[in-house]
Amino acid sequence: MRMSELSAATAVAVPTLKFYLREQLLHAGERTSPNQARYDETHVERVRLVRALIDVGGVSVARARDIIAALENDAMPLSSVFGVAQRAVTPPAGALNGPADEAASTAFTADSPGGRLILDLCRRRGWSVHSNNPGLAQAARVLDTYSALGHDRLHAVLDDYAEAADRVAGADLAAVASAPDRDEMTNVVIVGTVLGDALLAGLRRIAQEAESFRRFPLPAGTPTPTLLETDPSC
């Protein structure tokens, strides 16, 4: 197919496709004339993946390029693919972007109370990870922020969160292991790691509201908004 057809098939504008080609997010088509190239189903799939990473996963173009490179490197061990995907995910924390990028090559040092809590947690749970795992600094920073705001009581959530993280990681790896071959496994690692945060955050918002109604019922007389389960359109 021509670029205009690739554009129609993916609903992505031609200038954007050209940008993806320049940024090496999309592999070149087969050249048919000095000004034309032919694209195929592999290009359609790649464009869909890039859109999902950027639009739904919130990944930057630079990080998407790292992911595509990992995808094309057949020799990269799966645990390293995980690392690339993890570092690509925009942390929910805006300003963590900068530090997180640097942290990619920096060993974690438990040099704050939050850091020591995370280190203890890793030992308690038998979590054996690289000292440059980006989650270490991110989790430590949140705990230190809780303290700075005078909310040490929030540290009490740590073990339940860790149990939840283990459950999620177990499901993530089971999905990877169920893939039929190495290419598909790499794909599942990337898509599941990058988009899984958004899925988990979404489910947390639902569970949180359900639990808050259980614990703190609305005061009598408050107009009851439409609940999902009573919505006739469902």
Next chain:
Amino acid sequence: MRMSELSAATAVAVPTLKFYLREQLLHAGERTSPNQARYDETHVERVRLVRALIDVGGVSVARARDIIAALENDAMPLSSVFGVAQRAVTPPAGALNGPADEAASTAFTADSPGGRLILDLCRRRGWSVHSNNPGLAQAARVLDTYSALGHDRLHAVLDDYAEAADRVAGADLAAVASAPDRDEMTNVVIVGTVLGDALLAGLRRIAQEAESFRRFPLPAGTPTPTLLETDPSC
């Protein structure tokens, strides 16, 4: 204290403090002359909270203003405070920002395969929530994206993720319930909801790497990088 002292106490520059005042993120000080005002400990605390929301939580200024308004509205039911905090959290998905803001006032309709999976999940788990809960559309969108990318196998994670979300929500609400008074409870709702996503995402990255080493050991001969637990600095 004067504004310069508030700046020193919070490590936030004076022009930024003036911006917070204009944007109603910070309450006015007590005026002592036409050009001067006096600030106190409540201002220090507020500035710290605003910084945490914006820097660590990745919340926009507009959403931070909603949160501060909720904080100052003593009549707002706690479940509504949760709603404000949930909607303020930047979704891990970049492009979800726009739709999520609109979704704040839009009822969820299970009009896609992902939406129906989420609706079924809510029924299965007995999650009773408003139809405008922002997590519904966010979770549905991720599932639909998995499908669009040909990764239906990733739907298998849903029940484990939901179990994890319930565990996290239980811990969140227990932390809220442990606060001594209504002001503090509101604060814990906001801080825990906004920063909890980053904590959970960080722990997920750690658990995922630990689990991936268990399931997929590095090939023999691969140089072993420094693992956290063997790091002598720990």
